[in-house]
Amino acid sequence: MFTAGRRRLRKPLLGSAVLLGASALVLVGCSGGGGSSSTDSPSSFEFLKNAENTTTEPVLKALSDNECTTENKAMPLEVSSIPQADLDAQIQLLATQDGLPPMFSAGGNPAEGAKLAKNGYLVDFDKALTELGVRDKIAEGAVSTIKKLYGGEFTFLPYQYNIEGIFYNRQVFADNGWEVPTTWDDLLKIAGEAKAAGLTPFAASGEQGWPLTRLVSGYLFRTLGADALQKVADGKAKLTDPEYVKAAAAIADLGAKGYFGDNVASLDYDAATNEFLTGKAAMIYMGSWLLGNINGDGNQIGADNVGFFKFPAVDGGKGSIDEYPSNVGLPATFNAKTYSKDNGVGDWLKCIATNYGNEALKQGQITGFIADEKVDLPAISQTIADEISTAKDSVLWFEALFNAKASNISSTNAALLVTGQMSPEDFMKSVQDALDQG
Template sequence: MNKVSVTKRGVALILAGALTVGMAACGKNTTNNNAAGTTNNAGGNKAKNVEIKFSHIWGSAADPFTPAAKKVIEDYQTANPNVKIAVDTNENEAYKTKIKAMAAANELPDIFSTWGGGFSQPFIQSKSVVQLDQYLTDDIKNKLVNGALTNVTYDGKVYGLPFFLSVGAMFVNTELFDKNGVKVPTTWEELLTAVKTFKAKGITPMAVSGKDKWTIAMYFDVMALRAAGPEKVTKTLTKQGSFKDPEFLNAANRFKELVDAGAFSKGAAGVSNDEAEVPFFEGKIPMMFKGSWTAGKAGSKDSKVAGKVKAISFPSIPGGLGNPKQFTGGAVDAVMVSENSKNKEEAIKFQIYFAENMAKESYLSGASMPAWKTDVDESKVNPSLVDVVNLTKDAESYTIWWDTLLAGKDTETYLNALQELFMGTKTPQQFVNSLQTIYGK
């Protein structure tokens, strides 16, 4: 799913659980402090010099996460002068190829950035990375937001530490709502009323790209979550259920209802994501359901809609099993430590420090939501991003987007069928039937 910078960085074949995973109690504690866990030199002995090889993707000057990664690494080395972090960076797609090849050759670096779920599953299956439960004290786990460890947990064991959190939200231009006397929707009926009212006034209610199919999926994914609930969605997408269940037809019918009400522009099918977003960020379209990265752009200093955009949760759907406290998205980007590291203890200590502080620094810079509970002056953070963070503070679950839960050709089956539903060339029932072919029956 090409969800601009944040998800291009971290979404690749994710096999996500929908609910917070319980972790086993553990004992060993390597570090747990924001001062970088300075090496303890018992008896005043000089600490042994250590080099930690760290491969990651934040090297480009244009990457909003590069300054945060650089600062965290430098801070750690300052507090631990005996430790040298040897950094190797590559562009996202090249990195994915390289890290897979390194794993296959049994040459993984001491610590490396990766993505949870399906992308890292081969590393776990080959026993290439360190299983972390014994190092994660209750104090450390309590610092993580609900569900943060879901996508790095395999068979009940934790193998990585996340730092970013991406979630889907409805971004609404409150100025347009106020000027046109429309209520910001909290129910399905209010959402349809808003759509119809804006449409009658000649205003396109919602921004979407029919050409870049993942943007349509952003809308349907959350509607399916509202209709079926997180557990049923996850089980069905991982081939442990059935799309024949009535909840998926309910979601398809509601999606068609939104389309038929005139929610999207007639020319949306031929418009790219970049083109579709322009009128929203120019203040001409009142609603857009997108990932939390949208907050950064909406709240930037040069944004035409700065101070006007609010993030709300998508409302419940009549007859649905889900609720507005359940979100699409989750914590996916993570760091893992090689099982073959010659400096495993030091690498794990740095891993814990990096994950927590990368969350903090990238949040402060307005680049992403944190997967860790951060103690920062939020007056210095992009207010739109703070809005999304506050929206999700009592989140019950996060369910990764469909086109990342699904794999290979199954993803294309879904996106192509959804595009046809969007364009009206498939009925809701035909759409559901197409999804069921993923099961081979």
């Protein structure tokens, strides 16, 4: 088994530690992408994106050469890029200069996108897509996620969409007579038998931390309901409340029983993925972005041997097993000033909504756009695509609504939680302290 080098665990990163938060943005002399002033009738369909996004442009260019040829001739697609780190500042600057392009990517902070929507800069896609007759081309689960992230409104488009759950080794399950678990108790029983059989029950990266905190939030959503972390963000609950600490304790107990293996603290993302795809681990909690690895040459157990199931229900819990943790990856939005259903921008929006899901799927991407053309996919990819198309609601993830300091502390201390070097009470307190400090 390939693992990252062993290292000594770090001391707990406490909420009182001095950390660099998000700095104030100084919008002086910014340049690079989207520099032209917006007008009510732009001559080109400019898309300003973050340079790290390499997936959206190929799909749009394919559409411009095929399904959206007419729209592209009337208003040519032009793509410009700037680094993700500069995107929030550039968008803010362009907004103040009335220079936002017709379409642009979301910045790194959802709160900034929500502010743009509140101030009238963004298109209301519920209204616009309904007027164009293509509102049904967007998966409701993706819309639910966008609304949770961006202030309750459908103002961004899901050019990516990932759902999360537990991938499992189908052959291992069959050989041991295990049924897909639907309850937490069933999952624990399988984990215990997997360990006894010499397997790592759950591959997970303690080095990254977030694969472990995803389990904490999963337990919270199943026990307390979909609004469990929104209540924390709104100040109506605290992570130090007993019912929240109970979730951290449940995941700490998995570590105490050895269900993450001996090397969880030193495993990075790639090593944990490798542990699952080489058959050393029975399960891994991950998002649908893992499909690239599952369908790749490095998967030694074979794509046909990978299954997927939802985070199980907890007896007596308020949450629904049908609520997927999800994210929209690299969303983008439209400038309200340049948009009209009767101009070229509106034509582009209709064409994108109608065709993006199909073209993206041909290129191996799963998005929040409905794909209604038959595409031959590996079985596990089809399973995920089917789940996305039928999902109606979503939840976020542990750090989604946290400030930068709390997110850093959460990920850093996660390995200490599951190795017993930090108690559930202290783990939750460290994160809550950072939230309280703002």
